[in-house]
Amino acid sequence: MTTTTTPNTTAPQPEDEDFTTSEGLRALLRRLHEAGPGSWQHDPVAAALMEHAARKYVPLARRHGLDPWEAATAAFDEMRRKGAREADDPWAYVTHGVRVTCIFEERAQGLMCSVHQARRPHISAFHDPERFSDRETPLSDYHPAFHIPDPQTTDDEADEDAAETARRAGKVVEDAIELVSSLDWPADLARAAVEHICTALMRTGSRQAAYENLRRDQHSLALLDLPQSSWTALLRALLGNPHPAYAATSTGRGVLLRLLFEEPPEMLLRDDDLVLTISLAAPTRGRRRAGGEPS
Known part of the structure; x- marks a missing residue:
């Protein structure tokens, strides 16, 4: 697209109409x-x-x-x-x-x-056209079909791995809470919602199963005092879009998996779609219809 030069002059304005404030x-x-x-x-x-x-x-x-x-x-x-x-x-x-x-x-x-x-x-909801070679993370780094456990792992090594996994999981949870809190969600509500989602994820062992269970869980809505639209948007943002077509995209991975892959929270905040989804879903935020007619 051809870029035009931005004007650098300003017409005189009355002192009582300082529109910069x-x-x-x-x-x-x-x-x-x-x-x-x-x-x-x-x-x-x-x-x-x-x-x-x-x-x-x-x-x-x-x-x-x-x-x-x-x-x-x-x-x-x-x-x-x-x-x-x-x-x-x-x-x-x-x-x-x-x-x-x-x-x-x-x-x-x-x-x-x-x-x-x-x-x-x-x-x-669709992602931009892309080639497999354009993806930041190689398929072999995250697809379970390419993961082969080491049969020679000792008990001590297993304990160390478990401790490291627990540490990383705790950091992922805290980073997710901080991310949601920074996007207009009340801090206490962000913590309760994220921890509730992570608990369900650990119980089911599958992001898709956790998403489907929580999406229909009216008890969670009552417990957190959230509207259905905010709850669904937060689930999709944290757990990812469950449709198989999005499995290898940022939309499909979700915040928790992206943090687990050690993607810095600062990078997540540069994802405009993610930021927009979470901030507009904040239950205390006054929202308006996109593309509405001027009043």
Whole structure:
């Protein structure tokens, strides 16, 4: 995609309309909304606001391989929503909306489909086309068919292996709790939910079996006081998509298996799909429908 040059000039703005602050942006958005149709097109402060937004979201656009003005367009759509005018922090609201839009724009390019289709869960669940040679982890490193136990292992070595396995498992659990907590989940709820999932996983010995049992377990929902949508999203994020087609992908492995393979938590936080799934599933987070019409 051809990249255009981001404007570097800003039209003069009144001192009482400093849209760089949250209060100033809220006041400007309310004034433009009350002015009615055409206000955005003819208002010089609105033009300055869009130039500022184009510069502000350049790094976000570059990260997702987009033109800065595509991010500015997404910001424009977010600013016209009622939620932006009523948010406690309008800039945070706009930034979150722009990030989600950029993620779906990049997702659509990877899936070779429209952004509208990429926003649909049954479409975005597919992974981008890839070759076996493109995968970061060789098949022999994680597929059980290639794992052959050593028959000469002594009892002492077995005890050491068991202790090391227990240590690694404990670290995986703590890393998973920290990851979920950092994505808008309350710390106590994140710990209870992750530990509950890990307990079920140890009991069943299979991620797929644990996923199916927990997904239908109403007792777990009542115990954790979680809505069904949040619980299902967290299960899929931690245990992975159980469909065999995703077994060798990040979506299929899930957070717990990726941590067990010693993938650093910092790398998981760079997975936009994972971050979006967990943060939007947080039960205390106010969510809105993606792609909604401006208020």
